[in-house]
Amino acid sequence: MYKNILLPTDGLGKCAYGTCHGILLAKELNAKIIAVHVTGKLSAREILEVYSVESLSARSDAKRLQDDMVHLEESRKELATKALEVAEKMCAEVGVPCETVQVTEKSPVDGILKVAKEKGCDLIFISTHGNPGAMGSLFGTVATKIMSQSRYAVLTHYCGGPS
Numbered sequence: 001m002y003k004n005i006l007l008p009t010d011g012l013g014k015c016a017y018g019t020c021h022g023i024l025l026a027k028e029l030n031a032k033i034i035a036v037h038v039t040g041k042l043s044a045r046e047i048l049e050v051y052s053v054e055s056l057s058a059r060s061d062a063k064r065l066q067d068d069m070v071h072l073e074e075s076r077k078e079l080a081t082k083a084l085e086v087a088e089k090m091c092a093e094v095g096v097p098c099e100t101v102q103v104t105e106k107s108p109v110d111g112i113l114k115v116a117k118e119k120g121c122d123l124i125f126i127s128t129h130g131n132p133g134a135m136g137s138l139f140g141t142v143a144t145k146i147m148s149q150s151r152y153a154v155l156t157h158y159c160g161g162p163s
Helices: 014-029 044-050 055-058 060-094 108-118 133-139 142-149
Strands: 006-008 032-039 100-104 123-128 153-158
Touching: 006 014, 006 108, 014 060, 014 123, 014 153, 032 055, 032 060, 032 108, 060 100, 100 108, 108 123, 108 142, 123 142, 142 153
Parallel strands: 006 032, 006 123, 032 100, 123 153
Antiparallel strands: none
8 A cells, every 4th residue: 555655753762652653653554754853944933043133243253153153054964864764763663664764954744745746655644732822823733734735645643652
């Protein structure tokens, strides 16, 4: 049935539970996992944490601000690498073939759908936190956008898991 499962992961603690379930599904179906982490564009909040109004007016801080942005980007890449390593390790432990893909500078939805197409995936197994917050309620969550925009089968999994 499904032989090439796309498994987006964001590296959040409870989502390891969802990742585990996706991998166990792949094992039962004798399928391959494509684990993907999408590092989206920096949010306004992240940028403001680095660039305060006061620091933007001080020329002497320009080098420090550049260094802070580089550090922020490196931290995001490290998080992505760790999230993908967890998925890869879980796959290895149960004998499921795994390929990892890290996408940057895309929205999570665009990145996930792009990788699904490029890798010929036939199922997207996506976890949801079940708590959309105000923004998710107004504009939709990544999971709801994937379900509405995907040309591939989508299986959503509530990753509330053990706390």
